Amino acid sequence: MDTKKLIVITGPAGSGKTSLRDYVIDKYHAAKVITHTTRAPRDGEQNGIDYYFENNESFNQLHLLEHVEYSHAKYGSSMEGINEAWAKNDLAIIVLDTLGAATYKEKLGDQAIVWFVQVNDPVILRERMIKRGDDIERVNQRICSNEYKRDIEIPDNLKNVATIIENNDWQKAQNQVDELIKTI
Ligand SMILES: Nc1ncnc2c1ncn2[C@@H]1O[C@H](COP(=O)(O)OP(=O)(O)OP(=O)(O)O)[C@@H](O)[C@H]1O
Numbered sequence: 001m002d003t004k005k006l007i008v009i010t011g012p013a014g015s016g017k018t019s020l021r022d023y024v025i026d027k028y029h030a031a032k033v034i035t036h037t038t039r040a041p042r043d044g045e046q047n048g049i050d051y052y053f054e055n056n057e058s059f060n061q062l063h064l065l066e067h068v069e070y071s072h073a074k075y076g077s078s079m080e081g082i083n084e085a086w087a088k089n090d091l092a093i094i095v096l097d098t099l100g101a102a103t104y105k106e107k108l109g110d111q112a113i114v115w116f117v118q119v120n121d122p123v124i125l126r127e128r129m130i131k132r133g134d135d136i137e138r139v140n141q142r143i144c145s146n147e148y149k150r151d152i153e154i155p156d157n158l159k160n161v162a163t164i165i166e167n168n169d170w171q172k173a174q175n176q177v178d179e180l181i182k183t184i
């Protein structure tokens with residue numbers, strides 16, 4: 001059995017995927033897989049830490065395992081990125097949209113452990129994004145995007161694959177993650 005595992009965190013924008021990823025990194029020392037995007041950095045985001053920020057030209061030159069468009073920006077991840085993370089720790093972690101999560105499950109099989117983060121009221125998602133400091137126009141544009149609408153609920157192809165993490169309450173979500181980590 002392969003000892004290297006990849007936790008794939010997916011779910012709606014604002015649900016808390018990145019917060020839970022950082023929790024797993026801080027507490028369990030999982031290695032972060034940094035992905036690439038053409039979207040502009042948010043306040044406080046740093047190149048090479050939060051994302052590799054690309055322009056269209058540099059993005060098109062990357063050798064990616066998968067790539068998607070999400071609310072008018074491009075996102076993509078590479079096998080090199082996964083291997084770099086696995087070189088640091090047998091447990092790696094990546095945040096992806098639901099299309100990417102399905103692709104990883106297909107390509108990595110049991111090595112990919114998929115978690116779908118959700119909240120019980122979508123109104124909370126917008127509030128969290130605004131509170132995070134996101135530009136309101138960009139939040140509104142995102143909410144209108146097909147990708148945002150698609151990822152609000154777990155898609156059929158992930159229903160038998162992903163474990164749902166309820167993130168209405170931060171402490172409860174952390175407790176659920178602690179239990180899940182024990183099963184890996
Ligand atoms: N349980 C929670 N209760 C209240 N606020 C939360 C909770 N979990 C996360 N947050 C906050 O909500 C905001 C969005 O969280 P986060 O950035 O982790 O979401 P995300 O799913 O990664 O979003 P995106 O896909 O838009 O990048 C952050 O400001 C975070 O601190």
Ligand SMILES: Nc1nc2c(ncn2[C@@H]2O[C@H](COP(=O)(O)O)[C@@H](O)[C@H]2O)c(=O)[nH]1
Binds near residue numbers: 011075096
């Ligand atoms: N399929 C992929 N999805 C990715 C990748 N990197 C990030 N994401 C997902 O995109 C949306 C938007 O991200 P945001 O940081 O702008 O809020 C979100 O669902 C991310 O999980 C990737 O390389 N491939």
